[in-house]
Amino acid sequence: MAAPKRLTQHDIAKLAGVSQATVSLVLNGAPTALARIPQETRERVQQVIRTTGYVADPIARRMAKGLNRILGVFTYEPAFPSAQADFFTPFLLGIEEEAQIQNYDLLLLTGAGVGQDRKIFADGNRLRIADGCLVLGREFDRTELTRLVSGDYPFVAIGRREDAGGPVPYVGGDYANGTRALVEKAGALGHSRLAYIGPPGPAESTADRWSGFDRALGNGLELVLHIETVGCAADEILDALLGSGATVAFFVELADAVRVEAAARARGLSIPGDFSAVVLGSHIRAERSHMQFTAFDIPREEMGRQATAMLVRRIESGDAGGQILLTCEPVEGETLGPAKKRT
Amino acid sequence: MAAPKRLTQHDIAKLAGVSQATVSLVLNGAPTALARIPQETRERVQQVIRTTGYVADPIARRMAKGLNRILGVFTYEPAFPSAQADFFTPFLLGIEEEAQIQNYDLLLLTGAGVGQDRKIFADGNRLRIADGCLVLGREFDRTELTRLVSGDYPFVAIGRREDAGGPVPYVGGDYANGTRALVEKAGALGHSRLAYIGPPGPAESTADRWSGFDRALGNGLELVLHIETVGCAADEILDALLGSGATVAFFVELADAVRVEAAARARGLSIPGDFSAVVLGSHIRAERSHMQFTAFDIPREEMGRQATAMLVRRIESGDAGGQILLTCEPVEGETLGPAKKRT
DNA sequence: ATTAACTGCTAATACGCATTAGCAGTTAAT
DNA sequence: ATTAACTGCTAATGCGTATTAGCAGTTAAT
Incomplete structure (x- = not known):
């Protein structure tokens, strides 16, 4: 009922019969300072704090001390x-x-x-x-x-x-090495003609994927298709993919991969039977897709x-x-x- | 490189050749107060603020004003x-x-x-x-x-x-009415012997479900089984359910419902063929279950x-x-x- | 010619806390 | 007997802002 005006250290001090400074010291004085306040006084103050439920105003605290956790x-x-x-x-x-x-x-x-x-x-x-x-x-x-x-x-x-x-x-x-590892894995499985679906930048996250990919090329691994725009029509991507002779496609965006997979299935093609797909990154909620895509984990x-x-x-x-x-x-x-x- | 000491209104004031109070007024004085500061001065202060990139310390602001959004x-x-x-x-x-x-x-x-x-x-x-x-x-x-x-x-x-x-x-x-509506729906479908799987309290959320349920009884609707503990073995619940002659079970916990459904399926029983199930509340991520349970939506x-x-x-x-x-x-x-x- | 009102500002204070310097009283040491 | 050290505290100050009272100078009104 009554609106108890917010308590301050002054109030506590008055109730405990000490000064505001003493209350502050009891609350958070350094051991050296605390040593000079006898147990008895300390307990009296603590008692008042406990019964009143006083809590120091963090704003004022920060004001005075500079930090507030x-x-x-x-x-x-x-x-x-x-x-x-x-x-x-x-x-x-x-x-x-x-x-x-x-x-x-x-x-x-x-x-x-x-x-x-x-x-x-x-x-x-x-x-x-x-x-x-x-x-x-x-x-x-x-x-x-x-x-x-x-x-x-x-x-x-x-x-x-x-x-x-x-x-x-x-x-x-470390998206770069995460990507590289996947490319090498594809290489080990006999893939040599690769496609990359996603931009090479400018955000660091995309740039890193691309650079990891790019560095893994050579050694018989060749980029035969690079679609830099995200969100293309699935059929377009699929056509390009098939036309390029790529045997594996690396997707920056899961969504692209999902759509391409669906389009492929619609044409009677299967993954990884007809071509492989790799997603560069893990995604939280695997959008309801039929497949669990090969990818790398992002330890968020x-x-x-x-x-x-x-x-x-x-x-x-x-x-x-x-x-x-x-x-x-x-x-x-x-x-x-x-x-x-x-x- | 240099650690630019945090600017204060005093610094701004000095640079603009006015007092701290004037800076404060320019920043957020009431129109009445602002009216007394000529355009020229205001602009001079604003200019300094702009070039220095000064931003009022929200802590001090709160200290003085009492609110901080x-x-x-x-x-x-x-x-x-x-x-x-x-x-x-x-x-x-x-x-x-x-x-x-x-x-x-x-x-x-x-x-x-x-x-x-x-x-x-x-x-x-x-x-x-x-x-x-x-x-x-x-x-x-x-x-x-x-x-x-x-x-x-x-x-x-x-x-x-x-x-x-x-x-x-x-x-x-409004869980009570949400529950009631479901019970009535069951009644309209011919159910008359009901089971309730979940505690009647003490938390408000569970109490409300129970009271809504309870109030909907009568009119030929009868509670024939009430299991108050949550997390019972699915088979136990199922046995009790079948033994009671209930034709529909209301679950407070989705998890219970999922487990009972699985147990029923294991015994060759089907929902809602052999008995119906209703979950009292919607759950975020429908735990991968075979069924979309009848329930009510919680507009979180x-x-x-x-x-x-x-x-x-x-x-x-x-x-x-x-x-x-x-x-x-x-x-x-x-x-x-x-x-x-x-x- | 006096008062009133206005203009353009500033000084002073409060907000609640942390912290430092130091006071008054008591013991202990020399 | 003087100094030193210690005990148990408190007064005073600062943190950066918002706000109010009001000062000094100018103009307008009577």
């Missing part, structure tokens, strides 16, 4: 809505787990930008309420990244990032965990932050078979 | 880890969406409690950094709820809650949205907050058929 999470797209939810959830899972261990809370920055155009440095941005932040998204704004790098605000990116006026601290997946949760740990290190020890690429293990799947001999 | 989200279980992720995600989806619209950020309180025993009022809790909070979880701590209700801190629960020393503001799903996203909107109203207008139950529409499914005539 909050990690910001900035996403260049809204984190939960439908399509994105599947993409971000695993990262958040890892982030939350590690944050909990380190005893940090998470601030999801949702309001930072309007609609499509999210900006870290938007006017009125509340990022700084957090002690540091994690940045995730498929594609970053380079200007902002540069500003972050040159600034003194601790952050860690999830996903590899090119230098932006300096090295960017990140924890990413672990990325979230390690990025969080790195960020905490930056915040607490002034660490510079490093660059970590986590191994992406191959996922067997059932769409990569021996190369079909061509007539 | 942050909504806390407290979950009685960690929000993301595996099992929970599916449960909380749809709520968060709605919450984030609405928060974005209202231009609030979200503070996920992850570190509030250790392990199982999460507490809102845990020592060191940082809840108050937010202007208000949303509370979610299957089961609440009544003591804490009472304290929240009696306090002046704005909050809104997601899911119906019994009074706790006063009415609890919430946005929930909408609950998140409306709860967020209500919370913002409480914060901004000192609104008392209401109690909203959203309709849970029936989900057709394929497990509720006509009652089988008993010999």
